[in-house]
Amino acid sequence: MRTEAIDPPGITWQRVSPKYVTVRLVQWAIGNLVTVVVLSLPLVLVLLGWWRWPPLWLAITVPAVTLVLAIWRLLLIPRQVRAIGYAERDDDLLIRGGIFFQRTMTVPYGRMQYVDIGVGPVERGLGLCTLKLHTASPGTNATIPGLPAAEGARLREQLAARGEARLAGL
Amino acid sequence: MTSNVPEAGAPTAVPVAPDGEWLRVHPASPFVRGWVALAAIGFFFGRDFFERLLQGRPLFEEDFAGRAPWLVAGGGIVLVVTVLGFILTWYFTKYQVAEGYVRVNSGFLFRQQRQARLDRVQAIDIVQPLLARIFGLAELKFEVADAGESAVKLAYLRMDDARQLRATILARAAGVVPDPSRPQGAAPEAPEYPVLSVPPSRLIGSLLLSEQSFFVVVGGIAAVILSAVTDNRSFFFYLIPAVLGLAASYWGFFNKGYNFTAAISPDGIRLRYGLLDTQAQTLPPGRVQALKVAQSPLWRMFGWYRIQVNVAGYGAVGSNGETASRTTLLPVGKLPDVMSMLALVLPDPGTPEPGRTFAAGLTGLDSDGGFVTTPHRGRFLAPLGWRRNGFATTDTALLIRSGRWWRELVVVPHQRTQSMALHQGPLARRFRVADLVLHTTAGPVSPRLTQAGLDEARGLFDAQSARARLARKRQTSEQWLATVAPAPVAEPAPVIEPVEPASPVVGPAETRPPQEGPQRG
Missing domain, CATH: 1.10.287 (Helix Hairpins)
Structure with missing residues (x-):
């Protein structure tokens, strides 16, 4: 389909x-x-x-x-x-996922409170990691799973830098 | 607690006692807080004594006399330890307002030092439980954006001190610079102007017409029919706990909602309510993250609405009724009340016809008031609601309306949007519609635009990101009274006169300092 x-x-x-x-x-x-x-x-x-x-x-x-x-x-x-994807835009990060139940989310850099990187046992074996973004809203369930470790670290630094530049209050 | 004399030029002339002075809470406060413990000790050791006294029996039985001193000594030790604990807790709890922070040190075995940035204040509440109220004491709660416990809780201060501290904190948080020439001068309380109050009759009416009452009536009718049919009356017995619970719930609502008044001051919105336990909330400007106006079918005949808000410090509505009442901006009110509250939350509605737009959001159908609804092809997904489910945007906020019977209007200021997501399931895809979810801080409002046409939803998704970005850039400071720019003209889009949508009330617009408009925090 x-x-x-x-x-x-x-x-x-x-x-x-x-x-x-x-x-x-x-x-x-x-x-x-x-x-x-x-x-x-x-x-x-x-x-x-x-x-x-x-x-x-x-x-x-x-x-x-x-x-x-x-x-x-x-x-x-x-x-x-294959449906999971993300895109760094100038002011926000887009994350998409799902086939039957599709979801596209935008997280403005200025709204990010902190960024987590998690590595499970299987992921560690494969050299992958999971990146999770947190905003002030508990509804923001923004995770990018299955990133290569290097890409995860790069993205985290990138997001932190961009977040700092565009930091807004609540 | 309402002697708020509007002083001339109040918030600009300024604070307080010497910076960095450490203060203690009122010495009686541990006793007011721990009266249950004292009462328990008293009850435990005194009951037997009094019973014997009342029954005229000898106070101590003969064989008991040998043990009595030990018992008395034991009771005495417990009492002394408790009181000593109270005194130590009191002695080691100190607070300070200085250099843009409020600090609280507490605990004597496990020391805790906490500091919270003043300009991060999301709300300040002054709470008076009944017992504290009798002694003229009050608890001050300082909320920052951590939807858990209060950042700073000072229990208890004398009422005047609490109000004074609130005024100081708000003045500092607002960015009013302390006047070095008057270091001893206390921060005057910001003048306030009453906006509306809820008469008790309407509160009672709203409780009688609540959904809860509907189910009580249905349950009562069912019980009567059941007893007539089965000829068995014993199950009424089991209804007694239910009736008690309902009575407690009604009483809770009444106690919390009684004498609800809202006022506006340069420090933000002031809400006061409560019959036995009273509470005074202050929401500084721009702290409302999202707002919901709701009307149930039963309330429609009287034209009543309820307003609830998300405020970052208050957190989600859990099982405790406290958060529920704290997040209620208006327990029950008519259309003019709703409009004036909307005017307080959104001083600049960002549309030339605010009255029409918001009225359309509350009661309108289809495209009146500039709303975009579910396209005709999606009507089977919401046979009743599709003509109402829709959105409208103004320059400052996104309006989402829904519900044909249970009417709802959700307002999210652009600069409060956290993140957004488009959702689409298989059925929605069949009709080419999609949902747009706006993420906001924890609270009773969860904005979701349901079944918007796919192209409209996608357009809104993009446009809303852009609008939120612009609004964030415009927001320069958390300090809502601070003179950030030399003149308001320097702002990208100066909104100097807060416009009141359909304002039958309020006159504070001209008395507010002019630089408040653009940089609300």
């Missing part, structure tokens, strides 16, 4: 590292496989004859549906990662 982007036209988006797919895969595996295994337990117990409830069809349907949803989410991951 070709979808019309909601972001303003004429912007060259910087994409995040393709290696970020691996990070998402690990997160996916931890989250979904555990869920599927736990939900499959009743099936095993029913098949072994230890449990009389739930009925067999229910014991099969629940993990099966969860598994299908999980696989669907798995197939979406590469596209979702």
Whole structure:
């Protein structure tokens, strides 16, 4: 399905590292496989004859549906990662993400209170980092995941410098 | 607490006692704050004694006499330790207003030193709980933009001292330079002009017509029908806690909203309210991050509205009712009241016809007042609301209106926009519409423009970034009275006369210092 982007036209988006797919895969595996295994337990117990409830069809349907949803989410991951983008403009940083539920956000440099860089265990192995911007608003959920470490450090310095130059009060 | 004599030229002649003097809070304050502890000790040790006294039994049983001294001694020690703790807490709590900071030192085992920049003040409240009020004491709360606890809490000061301190802090925060020739002169309180008050009858009416009352009536009818059908009356018994809770909730609203008055002074908006516990809030100019005017269907027949605001220091409305009342700019008011409050928050509405624009935002449909609504193709997404969901921009603020039955108008000043996001789900994409979310500080208002046409939303997204950027550049100082520029002419877009939209009230515009307009902080 070709979808019309909601972001303003004429912007060259910087994409995040393709290696970020691996990070998402690990997160996916931890989250979904555990869920599927736990939900499959009743099936095993029913098949072994230890449990009389739930009925067999229910014991099969629940993990099966969860598994299908999980696989669907798995197939979406590469596209979702490709959809993440950011663009440094003169006065603000644009961040976009999502395919079905698209989101484009602008964070003015003058409004940034501080910048976080977080590195998880999987990200460290791949040399990636996650950059998070904070403004005075808790609604600003501006994260750029999957940045190469060098690019993350550069962006942080860049944002800090630009923020200082354009600093505004609340 | 309302003897505010308008003094001539008040805020420009100036503060206070010698700089850097460390002061203590009122010696009685730990007792006023800790009266519960004292009462508990008294109750614990005194109850048995009094019971015996009342029943005419001997005060001590025979076998008890040997232990009595120990008990008395124990009680005495607990009391002494508590009182000593109170005195030490009091002794080690000191505050100071100097060099653009307010500093508070507290604690004797775990020392804490805190300082807050005066020009970062978001609001100053003076709170008087009932007991403190009886003793003529008050608590002063100084809020900076950290939506958690208050930055500085001084409990308790004498009422006059609290007001004096508030005046000093506000004068310093406003950038009024201390006059070296009069170092002893106290900062006079800024003159203030009453704008509106809410009569108790309207407050009671608004409570009776609240959504809560609607559900009470529905629940009552359901209970009666149920009891008639099932012939079982015992469950009324279970309604008693619910009734008590409701009564407490109504009482809370009434106690908080009673005698609500709003006034304007050069230091900002002053709100006062409360029946038993009274509170006086001061919002310096330009501290309102976002504002919401709402009207429920029940209130429509009387034309009542409620105004809530986001202020950076107050934080999100949680479970405690305090924040809820602090973020209410107008508990219930008619259209002229709403317009005058809007005039206070947004002295320069940035449109030639403010009355018409805001009225359209409150009650209008379709494109009247310059609003841009959901395009016709998106009507299935909001069959009732699509003619109202829309936005309008003025030179100074973005207006977002929504709701056909539960009417809402959200106003966000351009220079208060933090960040923005466009959202679009699959269904919205099918109709080529998108939502625009404006991020603002924590509070009851969360501005969201729903289902605007894609092109309009995209245009607004770009235009709004540009407008916010311009507004930020224009905002030069946090100090709203400071003479930053030699003359207001030097400002990029001088807005000297604050214009009042449809102003049936207020006359302070001409009494305010002229340089207030452009650089509100």
